[in-house]
Amino acid sequence: MKLKVENVEFSYTSVPVLTDACLELAQSEMLGIVGPNGAGKSTLIRCIDRILKPQRGSILLDGEELRHIGMRETAKKLGYIPQSASQVFPATVFDTVLMGRRPHIGWRSSEKDNEKVLDVLQMLNIEDLAMRDINETSGGQQQRVFIARALAQEPDILLLDEPTSNLDIQHQLEVMEIIKDLVVKKRISAIMAVHDLNLASRYADRLIIMKGGRIVEAGSPPDVLTPENIRSVYxxxxxxxxxxxxxxxxxxxxxxxxxxxxx
Ligand SMILES: Nc1ncnc2c1ncn2[C@@H]1O[C@H](COP(=O)(O)OP(=O)(O)OP(=O)(O)O)[C@@H](O)[C@H]1O
Ligand SMILES: [Mg+2]
Incomplete structure (x- = not known):
């Protein structure tokens, strides 16, 4: 599945927050978004996930305008992991992850859905928490639950907004390896906003660096993470x-x- 973002503009108020955003994502590619606080990384990801509606430009999935695709179909294609979830619906960790299966299930979940949930809980090392209320887990555990929910969804494209911000160094590497593995073996793609430039450098195939709502440069990590770009952007x-x-x-x-x- 190929994603193309063309000349997207977005503003919350009268001040533009995204200007002329263009990017392409190939199948089996991991694209990192870096840039300082307020650069527009989350806004761009939320435009792609259709939480926000751009005022201009288009977002195409395999050449088809995303806004013409039904919501349920979109949910099979795009899996979004938010930067933070302040209000969490009270439910067990298991049920929270099972919600990720919703685009795939009819009236009731099947044994296959339950197995899928157990699989991803194990993958993210949170199977011990399955019956715990999500509100009674730590910040990093909760972050892994949301990653698990998006993986249970089995989307073609993962949209990750700072997926490792609350994780210790071991879990940071584990989550990155899991995502990289899915990108390589299952040939899905991922877009990931990330503050840690070294994680971005190590795991992303390509990077975009943003400032003030604009993409300053796009390319391979060595092309983007130059001393000049880091000085001018940060x-x-x-x-x-x-x-x-x-x-x-x-x-x-x-x-x-x-x-x-x-x-
Ligand atoms: N709901 C909102 N209403 C108005 N302005 C907003 C809203 N959300 C974000 N903004 C503004 O839009 C700009 C881009 O915000 P965004 O959250 O996309 O940045 P970011 O690059 O993700 O930053 P961070 O690294 O802090 O997560 C900022 O100036 C921010 O203040
Ligand atoms: Mg953000």
Whole structure:
């Protein structure tokens, strides 16, 4: 499944938050979105998931306008994992993940759906929490429950908004490996907003870097994560260590003012 975002513009108020956003996502590709707070990463992901309706531009899935595809069909194609969920419907972890199966099930869930839920609970290392109320889990556990729900949905494209922000380093790597594995083996695609430039560098096939609602650059991690881009987008002086054959490693050194002086 191929996704194409063309000239998307979005504003919540009169101030544009996305300007001329264009991107393409091939099958079996992992695209990372990086950029500072307020750059428009979540807004772009929510436009793709149709939570928000762009004022201009188009979003195409295999050449078909996404807004012409029915909601249930869309839910089989796109799986969204929000940045944070402040209000969580009280339910067990198992039932929360089972909700991910909704686009696939008729009146009742089948044994196959229950097995799928158990599979993803195990995959994300939260099977012990299956009968716990979701509101009685930790921030990182909850984040893994939402990832599990999206995986249970078996979408063609995963939309992940900072999926690792609450996770310890072990679970960060585990979640990244799970997603990468699905992208390679099941040939799904993923778009992931992420603050950790080193996770982005290591796991994304391609990156876009955003600032002020615009995509500043798109390309491979070494093309995007240059000291110049990091300085102009984040106002941070960074050392970029290019290891032999590996992806660049970013070491932030100091914050600099926009005019280039140190703070
Ligand atoms: N519901 C809203 N109403 C009005 N403005 C909003 C709303 N949500 C976000 N914004 C504004 O839109 C801009 C982009 O926000 P967005 O959440 O897309 O940024 P982001 O890149 O995801 O940032 P972060 O890294 O902090 O998650 C910001 O200036 C933000 O203040
Ligand atoms: Mg965000």
């Amino acid at each position: 106002g941070v002086e960074a050392e970029v260590i290019n290891r032999n054959g590996g992806m660049p490693y970013i070491l932030p050194i100091r914050s600099v003012r926009q005019d280039g002086r140190r703070k």
